[in-house]
Amino acid sequence: MSEYNHKEIEPKWQENWQNQNIYQVKLDPNKPKYYVLDMFPYPSGAGLHVGHPLGYIASDIVSRYKRLKGFNVLHPMGFDSFGLPAEQYAIETGQHPAITTENNIATFKKQLNKIGFSFDWSREVRTSDPNYYKWTQWIFGQLFNAWYNQDSDKAESIDSLIARFEKEGNSNISAACDEDTPSFSSEEWNNFTEEQKAEMLLKYRLTHPSEAVVNWCPALGTVLANDEVKDGFSERGGHPVERKKMKQWMMRITAYADRLISNLDSLEWSESLKEMQRNWIGKSQGCELNFKVVDSDIELTAFTTRADTIFGVTYIVIAPEHELVTQLTTPEQKETIEAYVQTAVNRSERERMSEVKNVSGAFTGSYAINPFSGEKVPIWIADYVLAGYGTGVVMAVPSSDDRDFRFANYFGLPIIRVIEGTEELENPCEIKHGKMINSGFLNGMDSVAAIAAISAKAEEQGIGKVKVNYKIRDAVFSRQRYWGEPVPVYFKEGIPHLLENEELPLELPAVNEYKPTETGEPPLGRATDWKYQGQYPYELTTMPGWAGSSWYFLRYMDANNEEEFVSQEAVKYWNSVDLYIGGTEHATGHLLYSRFWNNFLFDMGLIHHKEPFQKLVNQGMIQGRSNFVYKVKNENKFVSLGLKDQYEVSTLHVDVNIVENDVLDIEAFKKWRPEYTEAEFVLEDDKYLCGYVVEKMSKSKYNVVNPDDMIAKYGADTLRMYEMFLGPLEHDKPWNTHGIDGVAKFLRKLWRLFHDNEGSLVVTENEPAKEALKVLHKTIKKVEEDIENLSFNTSVSAFMVCVNELASMKCNNQKVLKDLLVILSPYAPHISEELWSKLGQSGSVLDANFPAWDETYLKEDAHEYPISINGKMRVKMTFALDMSPKDIEAEVLANETVQKWLQGKTPKKVIVVPKRIVNVVI
C-alpha cells in the first residue's frame, strides 16, 4: 500500500522546478506586473529557525496566487550580508568575513529551497557583493552631489546651487543646510578660494562630513544611529553607549522630514506602524520667542508649542551644554554652575535617563525679560533641557508643564496660573487648555486662539517667529568598522572628493586584523598602500548596515545590470513594491531610510514612484516555547511537572527537540546530557511531563526549532500549511507542534481520496455531482477572498472542510480534483504538482489559471432561518428565497415552538430580515 510520501515527492519537484528555471521571471509589457517582496535576511551563522519562513510562506502564497491569476510576478530573495556578527567572528578567529558570509548564505539557500519557495534566484542580490555595493556607492555619490531646495521642495543637483551662488549669493536660497551657514553675496562667492567653496558646499550637500554629538559604543568601537540604540544600550550586543562629539558622515534626512510624514497617508500600512514613524519624526508646530537678558546684549531664543502661556513664564532654563552658560553665569554663581555642568556632563546618557524623575539644576545669577509681560525672570540651567532639541532654551511655565511644575516646586520658584479652572488645583497642569487668565491682552481668549495671537504679535514686533521643530536628527552614516561598504571618497587638502563613476566599486582592502588600529583609527586604517592615486587618503569609515538595504528592492528589478543601478525600462515596468512583508522591528530604521532614499531618487528623476512600499504587512514573531525539567537539589533525580512542588528543585531548560507535547523522551535526554545517564526519573502517569514558558527563540534556551527537522518529519507542504494555520499572519505566537498532525492528516486524506489501496490514482471522469461542485466553488471563493485579504489561516480551514465534505460524498471526480489542485498549489505546491502530473495535465500547476467561482453553484433556493423570540434563538425553519416576508411571518407564527412561547398572546412586532433572521418580539 502506498501512502502519500512527501520524502519522495518534494525533492523530486524541487529539482524539477529548478532544472526548468520555472521561477525565472522576465519583463513582459503585455502582462500586468505584481511585485511581492520579503525583507531580506541577514545570513547569521545559526541558520533559519521556524520563525523566519512565516512571512516568506505568506509572500510565496501570494506570489503563486497572483501568477495563477495571470500576473507577471516578481518575487526575489537576497541577503543583507554586511553586518556585525561576521565581523566579530573575524576579530576572534581572523577569518575574512566574506568567507563566513558565503558559507552562511549557502546554508540559508539550502534551507529556503527545501520549503519550496518560488524565488527567482537569478535576481539574487547580496549587499556585500562589490557588483552590488558599487551602486550603493554610486547612490552615495548622487546624494553627495545634491542639495535640497525648500522652494521647489525637492532635491536638486549641486550644480544648480553653484550656478545660483555665482549669480545671487545664498541669501535668497531656501535650502536644507547646516545651522551655522553664513550668508554671502555673489561677489563674495566668486572670490572664495576653491577650498572655501568646497567647504561651503559641504554645508548643503545631502551627505557630508560633520562634527556632531553621536552615540559612541566603546565595546563595538563604532558610532550608532539613534534607531540602533535602545535605552542607552546598543541594539546589537547590548553594550553601553556614550555621547561623544566626533566628525562623521551625515545624511540630511531631516530635509525629507515633512514629506516622510505626509506621504504616509497614501500608504497601505498598519496605523500603528505609520504612527511609529510619525512619532519618530516628531513634527511639532510652535514658535520661537526671544528673551532679552538683563544688563547684556545676549538674547535667548526659546522654542515653545504653547506660546499662549507666555504670561505664566516664571523662569528660563537652558541646557547645561548650552554655549552661553559661561557668559550668563555671574561671578557669585560661578562655582555652583561649574560644579553642576561638570556632573551633568559626566553623567552618561543612561544615568540621565534612569534619573528622569530626579530634579536638579542651578541658578546662573542672570535674568531675562519676558517680551510680553516685561517681567524679569531668573535664568537657570538644568539637565532636563536637551541641547539637541529646539534651541536648547525653554521658557518655563510651571502652571502648564509637568516638568516645569516639578522644578519650580523643588526650587521654590513662583507659579502663575494662566488657564481658567486651575486656580484651586494643587497641580495646575491637570488642565492644559481653556480660557486664558492672568495673561494681559489674552485674558478671556481660548488657549488655541491665544497661540495664534501671540505668534502673530511676536512676528509683527520682531520678537519671535513661527517655527516647526522635528525630533528626527540627521542620520550618522559612518561606522568605524571593517565589514561594510567603503565610502567612495578620498581627501585632498582635507577636502573630501568623490570617486568617479568609472572608479567604482571602491573595494574593501585586505587587512591583517579586523580591529581598530593602535592609534584608534577604524580597521581600514590597517590597509597598506590603500590611497587614491597612491597619495590621497581614503575615508576610513564604512557605511552603516542600512545603506545597502535602502535600495535593494530596486536592484531586484534589474539585478545583473552592469551599466546602471537599474534600467529605466525595468523601473518603469516594475514600479514600486505591491506587497512587502517583514517584521515590525524595522519601523524606524530600514523602513524610514528606504523611504528617504527612494524619495531622493525620485526627485532626481532616476525612478518614478514616490514611495517604495505601497502595501506593507508586519508578520508576527514566532516565539520559542521552552521546556523545563526539574532536578531535585543535591540528588541525581528528576521529577515530573506535577510533582515538583513536593521537592526542592532547580529548573533546567531542556532541548525542545527531545520533548513531544511536553512529554520528555528520557532516553534522548540521557544521550543529550550524558552526565545524567544514571539519573532517576520520577514519573506521573508513566510519563515525564515538562514545564514550559513562552520566550524568545534562542540557542541558549534550547528552544530553537529548525525547519529542516520539521520538513524531514512532516514535509514542506505540511510545514507551510501549518505555519499559516497557526493564526493570523500579524500575530505573535509561540511555536508549538500541537496541531501539526491535523494538517498532515489533511494532506493524507486528500491523497487517499484519489488513490486506491495500491497507490494508483483513481478518479472518475464523468460530470461531477452538483453537491460536489457546490463544495468546490464555495472553497474557490473562500480561498480567493482569503488570499486577497491575507487571511491565510482561514483558507487552510476551508481546504479541510472541502476535503472532508468530498470524502463524505466519496467524490473522486477528476474535474473537481483539477480545480482543487490549482487553488491548493499556492499553499502546498509539491503535492499539487504531483497530483497534477498524475492526472496527465500538461505543464506545471504553477501556470494553470486560477478557476473562477461560479455563482450558480452557490445560489441557494431556500434559506434556513434562525427564528428568535425576543432576540434569543429558539428554532430553525427553512423558507424559499422568493417567499414574501408576510408569508414567512405567517408561517413562523403558526410554528409549534413559537406558539408555545407566545402563550396565546399576539406578538408586538415580527422582524424578518431576508437571508438573515426572523425575530419575534413579544
Place this chain on the structure above:
RNA sequence: GCCGGGAUGGUGGAAUUGGUAGACACGCAAGACUUAAAAUCUUGUGCCCCUUGGGGCGUGCGGGUUCAAGUCCCGCUCCUGGUACCA
C-alpha cells in the same frame, strides 16, 4: 506618562462587520478495526441544572443603545508593542 493593538471553551483560533457565538484544528472521552501497537474510521466535547423532553448562564469587568451586541457608545481592569525630561 503618552500613542498603538488586544482580551472569545482545556488550547490555537472562526464569526458574512449588528443577525444561529465557538467554524476548522489540537486535546480529551467512548466505541469500531487489530493478537497488539501504529494508522484509520465513528460518536461526543463551552459551563451549569436535569430521568428524558428540556431549561438556565455564557465572548475580561460595570453600565447603555437596539427587536437583536463578541461586534456600536460610556466608564474601568489586565496583557502587549512602540516611545519618552522633545518644551
